[in-house]
Amino acid sequence: MKNNEGKRSFSFHRLLNFQYIKSNSRCSSLFDAAYLIFYNFTPMSLRRLANVTAIYGLSTILVRVLNYLLAPLHTRVFTNQSDYGIISEMYAYVTFINVICMFGLETAYFRFASNSTNSLEKKNIFGTAQFSLLVTTLIIVGSIVFSAGNISNLLGYPGNANYIIFFALIIGFDTLVNIPFAKLRLEGRPWRYFSIKLINIGINILLNIFFLWPALKNNYTLFEPFGFTYQPQYGIAYVFIANLIASGVTFLIFAPSMFNIRFDLPTWKKLMQYGAPLIIIGLAGMINETLDRVLLKYWGSGTMEENLQQVGIYSAVYKLSIFMTLAVQGFRMGAEPFFFSQSADKNAPSLYALIMKYFVVVCCVIFLGVGLFPDIFKIIIGAEFHEGLHIVPVLLLANLFLGIYYNQSVWYKLTDKTVFATIIPLTGAALTLLFNFLLIPKLGYTGAAWTTLICYFSMVVMSHVIGQKHYRVPYNLRKIIAYIIISVVLCLIGLWLYQIISNQIISLIIRAIFIGVFFVFAWWLDLHKLLRKT
Numbered sequence: 440m441k442n443n444e445g446k447r448s449f450s451f452h453r454l455l456n457f458q459y460i461k462s463n464s465r466c467s468s469l470f471d472a473a474y475l476i477f478y479n480f481t482p483m484s485l486r487r488l489a490n491v492t493a494i495y496g497l498s499t500i501l502v503r504v505l506n507y508l509l510a511p512l513h514t515r516v517f518t519n520q521s522d523y524g525i526i527s528e529m530y531a532y533v534t535f536i537n538v539i540c541m542f543g544l545e546t547a548y549f550r551f552a553s554n555s556t557n558s559l560e561k562k563n564i565f566g567t568a569q570f571s572l573l574v575t576t577l578i579i580v581g582s583i584v585f586s587a588g589n590i591s592n593l594l595g596y597p598g599n600a601n602y603i604i605f606f607a608l609i610i611g612f613d614t615l616v617n618i619p620f621a622k623l624r625l626e627g628r629p630w631r632y633f634s635i636k637l638i639n640i641g642i643n644i645l646l647n648i649f650f651l652w653p654a655l656k657n658n659y660t661l662f663e664p665f666g667f668t669y670q671p672q673y674g675i676a677y678v679f680i681a682n683l684i685a686s687g688v689t690f691l692i693f694a695p696s697m698f699n700i701r702f703d704l705p706t707w708k709k710l711m712q713y714g715a716p717l718i719i720i721g722l723a724g725m726i727n728e729t730l731d732r733v734l735l736k737y738w739g740s741g742t743m744e745e746n747l748q749q750v751g752i753y754s755a756v757y758k759l760s761i762f763m764t765l766a767v768q769g770f771r772m773g774a775e776p777f778f779f780s781q782s783a784d785k786n787a788p789s790l791y792a793l794i795m796k797y798f799v800v801v802c803c804v805i806f807l808g809v810g811l812f813p814d815i816f817k818i819i820i821g822a823e824f825h826e827g828l829h830i831v832p833v834l835l836l837a838n839l840f841l842g843i844y845y846n847q848s849v850w851y852k853l854t855d856k857t858v859f860a861t862i863i864p865l866t867g868a869a870l871t872l873l874f875n876f877l878l879i880p881k882l883g884y885t886g887a888a889w890t891t892l893i894c895y896f897s898m899v900v901m902s903h904v905i906g907q908k909h910y911r912v913p914y915n916l917r918k919i920i921a922y923i924i925i926s927v928v929l930c931l932i933g934l935w936l937y938q939i940i941s942n943q944i945i946s947l948i949i950r951a952i953f954i955g956v957f958f959v960f961a962w963w964l965d966l967h968k969l970l971r972k973t
Contacts, residue, residue: 504761507758508644509643509644509647510755510758510820511818511819511821512647512651512655513651514755514823515821516651516654516655516674517674517675517751518821520748520752520755520823521744521748521750522674522675522751523750523754523755524732524736524746524747524748524749524750524751524754525596525675525747526678526754527732527750527751527754528594528733528750529602529606529679530729531729531730531732531733532606532733533609533610534729535722535725535729536583536610537613537614538724540575540576540579540611541572541617541718542572542714542715542718543713543714543716543718543720543721544571544572544617544710544711544714545618545621545714546714546717546852547568547711547713547714548565548568548618548622548710549621549624549625550852551564551706551709551713552564552565552622552625553625562701563703563706564706564710565618565700566700566701566702567701567702567703567706567707567710568618568707568710569618569619569697569700570700570701570702571702571707571710571711572614572617572618573615576610576611576614576615579610579611580607580610580611583604583607584604584608586603587600587601587603587604587607588603590603591603601676602675602676602679605676605679605680605682605683606679608683608687609679609682609683609686612683612686612690613686613689615690615693615697616689616690616693619697620635635689635692635693638688638689638692639685639688639689640685642681642684642685643682643684643685646680646681646684646685647678647681649662649665649667650667650669650677650678650681651669651677653668654669654671659671716860716861719861719864719865720860720861720864723861723864723865723867724864724867726867726871726872727864727868727894727895727898730871730872730875731871731875731887731891732750732753732754734875734876734887735749735750735753735879735883736750738875738880739880739883740880749883749884750884752827752884753884753887755821755827756824756828756831756834756884758819759813759816759817759819759820759828759831759834760809760831760835760838761819762805762808762809763805763806763809763835763838763839763842764838766801766802766842767802767838767841767842767845770798770842770845770846771845778849778852778853788911788912788913789913791846791849791912792912792913792914792915794846795843795846795912795919796914796918796919796965798842798843799843799919799922799923803839803922803957804926804954804957804958805839806832806836806839806926807926807929807930807933807953807957809831810831810832810930810933811930811953811954812950813828813934813937814937816831829885830884830885830888832934833889834888834891836892836927837895837896840895840896840898840899841898843919844898844899844902847899847902847906848860848902849910850906850909850910850912851910853910854909854910856909862901863898863901863902864898866898866901867894867895867897867898867901868894870890870893870894870897871890871891874889874890874893874894878890918964918965921964922961925957926957929953929954929956930953932953933949933953936949936950
């Protein structure tokens with residue numbers, strides 16, 4: 440490749456060509472410099488994680504963003520906040536049942552299949568896990584369908600047993616595709632993983648639009664030429680039907696490989712011994728993540744209708760933490776198999792510490808990017824739900840700590856101390872119940888938001904204290920804490936200025952400058968060292 444000393448053009452092709460970067464002593468652009476720094480001064484394994492996380496992160500972000508496109512539709516169709524509260528409550532129950540149905544076998548499959556170099560043994564592990572889920576899922580789903588009427592009455596929705604049946608089938612389909620999805624991740628096939636996920640959410644979104652658009656346009660016969668007339672009494676059920684069809688199609692995609700399996704009893708015992716304790720961890724995690732929707736319904740100080748409105752507002756506003764959730768989820772999808780694969784390396788703890796630091800930096804940028812601009816991101820949800828915007832920074836910070844906890848949790852997975860590690864999420868669940876009990880009757884959904892933050896922060900502290908005794912990772916706590924504190928302070932000042940500055944343009948500029956201030960701080964604390972090395 441020619442090196443023109445005069446005016447050099449920079450192309451994307453050259454950016455991808457490492458030899459071009461190495462052969463040039465000077466950098467023609469900021470992209471050159473960034474690429475040079477990244478490839479010369481980051482470990483090869485860290486670059487591998489960046490590549491894998493980028494792909495899984497991209498797929499997760501696109502799928503989640505498309506999924507969250509339903510929030511603007513739902514919050515504008517179901518303008519009665521309690522209707523959206525019912526949808527949120529039903530999905531909250533599903534998360535608990537999904538954990539029970541999985542029996543921790545997804546993580547167990549990762550643990551043992553990733554350590555196996557024998558292809559036949561990997562197939563055996565996959566087949567055993569999948570056959571076990573086939574049997575247990577049929578039993579659980581069948582029991583729920585048989586008891587659908589009683590369950591709907593118990594939840595306060597008499598005459599709506601169809602809700603329960605729809606969700607039972609959704610749970611069944613989603614459970615049976617989890618191990619095949621995990622297999623794709625383990626085999627390093629993120630694009631196939633992404634394409635199937637995209638098909639699932641694409642069908643879900645299109646059907647939601649097809650079913651609900653007539654209500655949004657107040658024209659119930661809009662799609663009558665296609666054989667569909669909107670029935671207002673079935674409004675909420677349309678959301679569930681769309682999800683059911685999408686889950687069923689995903690199940691059919693995996694079906695050919697799903698039933699070509701074999702069962703091995705010793706392997707099953709090994710998988711269950713590892714995975715069963717994770718059920719408790721999973722249930723505790725769901726208590727921390729989603730139980731507040733249910734508790735708002737029953738512990739709120741208003742009537743059942745008013746409490747469901749609180750659930751609807753809280754759930755809608757929670758959608759605005761999507762960007763932090765995407766970062767955490769995308770990282771988790773790429774990092775979990777990566778952490779297992781790197782566990783034998785003697786430098787793994789230092790690598791994990793480095794990953795944690797940069798993960799926190801990225802999450803702090805997201806925290807500021809969303810938290811400082813409620814006037815922009817509120818367009819995601821309907822106007823009837825804007826009264827809850829004040830809790831968005833609290834939820835963003837809570838999810839940042841959740842991401843830190845997921846990052847830390849590598850220690851109990853690598854040391855096989857899953858039983859002992861249940862103490863952390865269980866303690867978090869106890870804190871969730873305690874603070875929701877204390878705060879929801881007084882503060883409503885605001886109390887639920889602060890409880891979420893308290894819970895995840897406490898879990899981070901506990902995980903660090905316990906984890907360092909069993910698997911020491913040299914986290915740079917001073918820098919991590921400094922990044923979080925400076926981002927919180929900047930966010931608080933920015934929101935205060937947002938309240939007192941009437942000129943929107945000036946307000947936006949000042950808040951954008953605050954993000955630049957954080958970048959300067961990060962440069963001073965860490966990034967300038969990379970420049971010096973360059």
